Amino acid sequence: MSHFQVFIKSIVFIAGCLVFSTAWAQEKTLAVIDEKPLMLSDISPTKAELTETAEAMQVSRQLALSRIRHNRFAEQLIDKVMDTFAKQRQIQPDDTLVDAFASRFGDQLNANAENSRSVKEIANEQVRIWQIEKALYDEFGGTxxxxxxxxxxxxxxxxxxxxxxxxxxxLVFKSKEYESVLKRIFAPPYEMKIAPEQISFVKPWWAEGQIIDSASSGEAKSEVEK
Known part of the structure; x- marks a missing residue:
């Protein structure tokens, strides 16, 4: 799971409940990105997934369905947006950065029994994400x-x-409900803002000599402007 996916799961605000029939779920278009539709069926869980999520969260199946769909919509749409931007800017993972990531995190990834992907695949994904975000910041700046x-x-x-x-x-939204879900994530006001003079996309954070994890998050937070 990418850091972006975890981030989305941690900040998406869930409001309301969505109830759709199976037939309608197969046909409804929620958004179109670069002429590619994102359908309700693309983000709908199986019955087993829905039951498992509802039981794990101790909520109704109705609320669990809403949460799963909201999260998946945000994840999948942003993935498609990133793919479109990367294609337009011809962004490909830098081999040197991929090797550096694999060298630093390879042992940890190989030791994780739940990891089903190769170190190379994960390294390519994380480097590509960083390069996209660097290009985004170089072009738009901002918070x-x-x-x-x-x-x-x-x-x-x-x-x-x-x-x-x-x-x-x-990008064309076809659903006000899901448009609102996505826009809440990225709309200001922003918390945990980094002071402009501390922002640097010269090289990836994981190449800076310090891994940010739960043990060091307190120290890291002291370096940002709330």
Whole structure:
């Protein structure tokens, strides 16, 4: 799971409940990005997933369905937005950074029994994400925030890109409900803002000599402007 996916799961605000029939779920378009539709069926869980989530969260199946769909919509749409931006800017993972990531985190990833992907795959994904976010910040600037999973998250640059894509027709929302879900994530006011003089995308945070984890998050938070 990418740091972005974890971030989304931690900040998405859930309001209301969604109830759809199976047939309607298969047909409803929620958004279109770069002429590719994102359907309700793409983000709907199986019956087993829904039951498991409802039991784990100790909530109704109705509320669990809403939460799963909201989270998946945000994750999948932003993935598609990032793919579109990367294609437009011809962004490919830098081999040197991929090797550096694999060298630093390889042992930890290999030791994780739950990890089903190769170190190379994960390294490529994380380097690509960083390169996209660097390009976003270089182009748009704006507020950067600290998150537990990403010490430099260019949240306002994401917001500006979404607005540009919507204005130019690259992104078209077909559902007010889900448009609101996404826009709440990136809209100001922002918390845990990093002071402008402390922002640097010269190299990835994981190449800075310190891994941000639960043990060091308190120290890291002292370095950002709340």
């Amino acid at each position: 950067v925030i600290f998150t537990q999973q990403n010490p430099q998250y260019p949240i306002e640059a994401y917001n500006m890109l979404l607005k540009r894509y919507e204005e130019t027709g690259v």
